[in-house]
Amino acid sequence: MSITVRLDVMLAKRKMKSKDLASRIGISEQNLSLLKSGKVRGVRFETLAAICKALDCQPGDLLEYTASADAEN
Known part of the structure; x- marks a missing residue:
């Protein structure tokens, strides 16, 4: 997953x-770049909310969950 x-x-x-x-x-642009590339271990809700406000979107528009093929139900 x-x-x-x-x-x-x-964007x-x-x-x-x-x-x-x-x-x-x-x-910083560097921190945003790390977030865009998925190289961060977490994101603060405050930052996520600010991104959603600036882009007029929902968190689900920014993050997508993918289950692995061998994942159990």
């Missing part, structure tokens, strides 16, 4: 650059 971060998709849909989003929500 895994969680896929779809932040790049929402494209909203025609917004990562640099602009980082500035709006008050985090």
